Amino acid sequence: MTPIVFYFDVVSPYAYLAFEHWPEAMVGCSHVVEYRPVLFAGLLKAHAHKGPAEIAPKREWMFRQIEWLARRHGVASMRTPAPHPFNPLALLRLSLACGPAGRMPNRRIVEAVMRHAWQGQGADPNDPARLASLRAQLAPQRDPDSDEVKAELRALTDAAVARGIFGVPTFEAQGQLYWGLDSLPMLREALQGTA
Incomplete structure (x- = not known):
């Protein structure tokens, strides 16, 4: 099985769509996925770039x-x-806190935080009652607001920047990076040895 790292931030609609489309896009490819949360705003800051939602025509x-x-x-x-x-910090930290230090969240956890943000009928993902309900549902092993979890997310984001990642979603496989939802066919071909 080919290991693939799926870098994501729940704030990105493209990361959410890639997450949902992933099983269909990768049918027939032998792989195992590690979901790695990173702070998109940290990537943007490191590369001195604005997010798409910060540029009015691009946002539209x-x-x-x-x-x-x-x-x-x-x-x-x-x-x-x-x-x-x-602000995706509460959801990213919650995803990390669901496991022990150094262990990335599994697909079920990522699905819960992604769908919380993108299937909430337009509701605020940071609404305190909604966040409390999600936290109760996921029952994290660690405190999402702890210094340990905060430092872990910073370290993951810093490592992504050092790796050359500039946006989400990004997929890493066989030493190569693939950026964006539209890169899934390219990644699939690479896994099949036809890229």
Whole structure:
């Protein structure tokens, strides 16, 4: 099985769509996935770049495109949170806190935090009652607000920057990086040895 690292931030609609589309996109490819949370804002800062939602015309295009992509990929339940961009720190830290130090969240945990943000009928992902409900559902092993978990997320983001990652989603396989939802066919071909 080919190991693949899936770098994500829940704030990214493209990371969410890639997550949902992943099983279909990789059918027939022997692989194992490590889901690695990183702070997209940290990547942007490191590369002195603005996020797509911070540039008005790009933001307008992005939300038109993701609505179309969601329909195209059969993710009809996707709804953009009313506050976007939103601060993803609570969700990223929660995903890490669900396991012991150094262990990345599994697909079930990532699915829960992603769907919390993108299938919430447009609700604020940081609404205290919604966050408390999600936290109760996931029952993290560690305190998501602990210095340990905060430092772990910073270290993962710093390591991603050092690796050359500039955006999410990014996939790493066989020593190569693939950026964006639209890179999934390229990654698939690489795994099949035809890229």
